[in-house]
Amino acid sequence: MPLDHPALNAADPDLAALVGAEERLQADTLRLIPSENYVSAAVLEATGTVLTNKYSEGYPGRRYYEGQQNIDPVELLAIDRAKALFGTEHANVQPYSGSPANLAAYLAFAEPGDTVMGMALPMGGHLTHGWGVSATGKWFRGVQYGVRRDTGRIDFDEVRELALKERPKLIFCGGTAVPRTIDFAAFGEIAREAGAVLVADVAHIAGLIAGGAHPSPVPHADVISTTTHKTLRGPRGAMLLATKADTGKLIDKAVFPGLQGGPHNHTTAAIAVALREAAQPSFRAYAAQVVANAKALAEALAERGFDLVSGGTDNHLILMDLTPKDVPGKIAAKALDRAGIVVNYNTVPYDPRKPFDPSGVRIGTPSLTSRGLGTEHMPAVADWIDRGVTAAASGDETALKAIRAEVAELMAAYPAPGLAE
Structure with missing residues (x-):
């Protein structure tokens, strides 16, 4: 049944009609896109709160705007819940989406022209893992690994050989069309041997990791990048997690002021709700x-x-x-x-x-x-x-x-x- 939007109906019936049509479409179709999900009513409500009215450049306790009495606790809730759920030392919940989150990793640990390494896009990787049409492939020298023709799985001997030959500053693992368990331990060992920072992009599987249905990258990756929707069932946002506090400081500086201004506080609130839901046994x-x-x-x-x-x-x-x-x-x-x-x-x-x-x-x-x-x-x-x-x-x-x-x-x-x- 479509939701009630009285103010929207009165102010903009054309847009309200489109929202209603989308609600009906989501209700009566079988949605099989793996990067989509349904958020709870609580997440929807948090996304639509008056928190969208507030500017909050900076971080809790270190803002460039006054009136943060309620905003700082909201962001701290999300941070604390993220750290507890994924078992990390540091969490940044401000990235606007997954691609800016990945860009922050580049800004924190590499310089333009440096070599970076990731899974090739046609093999299941992501644009921001150094693929040529992306800014990450234009500003950095991207080298890609793939999967075996006969098995469709990653050949770690090939990954290791490529990493030791190219000596990338960053190695990305994870992707958008990877149907198998990601061996974070193998990637971590290769990254250490090659002297690279390992970034685990778990955007697709973050909810599975939180729910114990996929191994965690925490013991192996230096940085964990993820969206907050998909399997995590939160709003359209992102997070960067770090296994060490010093790494977290570099990430924070890269996100703000490196890449973006004020965080979207209504999204931060919805992330906090989703993280609380993901900590429940039912999840x-x-x-x-x-x-x-x-x-x-x-x-x-x-x-x-x-x-x-x-x-x-x-x-x-x-x-x-x-x-x-x-x-x-x-x-x-x-x-x-x-x-x-x-x-x-x-x-x-x-x-x-x-x-x-x-x-x-x-x-x-x-x-x-x-x-x-x-x-x-x-x-x-x-x-x-x-x-x-x-x-x-x-x-x-x-x-x-x-x-x-x-x-x-x-x-x-x-x-x-x-x-x-």
Whole structure:
């Protein structure tokens, strides 16, 4: 059921109509984009508070504006909760999003022109890990590692050889399309041997780490960068965590005044709420269920003949190569969208197609798990995907409409958090 927005309806009915349409879309579709989720009503409320009215350049106790009597405690709540949840010495909750958070790591530990190392974007990495079209690849000398053709997994002998040859200032591990457990210990050992700072970008798996469903990078990485949405189920923001206080000081200086001005206090408040929610026993159950659902979905898709990169998943994410299905990823994704199944087209390792028209699709289970779906529902989800991809190949719009009706019926039985009030 759409939420009530009386002031917005009165002030701007056009925008209110669009918000209402998005609420209905999020309510009656099956959202499988692995970087999306549903926040709680409490997180939504915190994001919309009067804290958005306040400017707060600086850090708690060291601001450039007066009137911080309530703002400082809000940020300190978020900081303390982040440190406790992830077990770090330092936390900065001010980055506006994941990319600026990663940029702060560059500013703190490297100079323009320095060599940096990360997973190649087509292999599952992120733009800000030194890829050429990103500022990080233009201002720094980026070298990339990938995955093996035969396994779809990282070859750590190759990573070590590259790191010792190139001697990067920074090594990034993590990415946007990595369906397997990240071996932080192996990356940490390589970084120490190469004399590099290891940055663990856990944006996708932060909630799984917090919930005990994925190993933590804390004993191995110098810096941990993460968004606060995705599996963590917070607002669209970011954090930088450090395992040592001295490293934290460098990070703070890089974030402010290095990259940005005043923090978004309403977002900081919502991050604090999300971190409190993530510290509850129910969140550990959620994180475990996300992984269980992903594994069950991967198994059901494999049984239907889908080619899964690396053969499956260890986390929340599944990457599929649709080449054997004889349909490009973009065409499949758009057809599935018409069927009420929201995915994104994505490159696969060694993809012969162009990035804007790739061979694969990327799916994940955070959102459907937040709605209460379990492993018993995954065969039906796999069947819808299978039927949708088949319909995409043949142009069968009638089949897509039928799937959409079935999806809407199931979604009505599992209301979305934040939209069910």
